[in-house]
Amino acid sequence: MMHRFFVAAGLLAAIAWLAGAGAAASQDIILDKLSADLTVRVVNATTNQPARAERVLIREPGAVMTTVAEGFHVDGAITFPQVEIYNYKPYIVSTWVDGVDYHVEHRGQAFLDGKAATVYAFELSTDPAGLVVTGLNVLVRRREAAYSLEYVLQVDNQTRPQRTLTAASLPVQLALPAGIEQVDVQVSRGPDPLTARLQPTAAGLHGVPVALPPGPARVAVRGVVNGDRLEFNVGLNLAADTWSLLVWPAELEVGSFDLDRDRDNRYSEFDRWIGRPLTAGQQVRVTVDLPHAIATTTDTIGPAQPRRPTTARVPQQRRFPWLTVVSAIVLLGAYVFWRRSR
Secondary structure: HHHHHHHHHHHHHHHHHHHHHHHHHHHHHOOEEEEEEEEEEEEOOOOEEEEEEEEEEEEEOOOOOOOEEEEEEEEEEEEEEEEEEEEEEEEEEEEEEEEEEEEEEHOOOOOOOOOEEEEEEOOOOOOOEEEEEEEEEEEEEEEEEEEEEEEEEEEEEEOOOOOOOOOOOOOEEOOOOOEEEEEEEEEEOOOOOOEEEEEEEEOOOEEEEEOEEEEEEEEEEEEEEOOEEEEEEEEEOOOOOOOOEEEEOOOEEEEEEOOEEEOOOOOOOEEEEEEOOOOOOOEEEEEEEEEOOOOHHHHHHOOOOOOOOOOOOOOOOOOOOOOHHHHHHHHHHHHHHHHOOO
């Protein structure tokens, strides 16, 4: 009990100290808007020279992104005079150069201090040699008389020298099953979600027409295939050192020579399979079927594997010791009252 008392007392002291520190830090926050000249510089990162932007946009993040200032046909720099902003908020500064959007975050206090926001644009390239796949997950979900598929790719543009891969070059290409419907493509690489329409390639893959500046991006391709049995290939125009397949529900039968069941998967709701490294252009054949369907056919792909127990493991969660803290406060109050009454 004494140990808990000292722990609770220490917690109370820490909370009091944090409250005091927070109050001191908040003294620099001004809740009212202040007027400032907002300057944005657009720079070609390769030449370090001013660049021409088709559009410059400053927005204030929130439940809804609010436009603070906007300009068009900017040669190198633009200043928006006497714009009201908050000193404690971050602002998203976006520019469009050669049709590609670039973004940077700039603090309101920095604008008030007269510091310009600098956005770097990069020269365009069609060579995907520096584009790296850092993750690939294929998700299969059984729906009524159909399967929904989702391909989630994490890519990183590591080109040296740094370049922006053009949308026309279709930097990300993937294999999709025949007959896929309701295809939806979303790309995340900035504050605004982007959509795209897949384009077929001569290699039989489907390309994603999206520009990729240096840095990471996420590409998600979703679709639906009708039928009880799903047959599809997994393949990219890029190499992938690691990838996985997740199927829901876990009872679905999966067949492939290039997949190994994840024996450490702790979630009984779905089954997870680990794929072997993919080289650029390589395609892996996968089948997904209703329970026991593959085992009863003659075209079984791969040997049958025992299924792990489906008992879910629920990790124990620690909770904050509110009872201990309240008890310590009561004891402390009783002790103080006793001391004063003597």
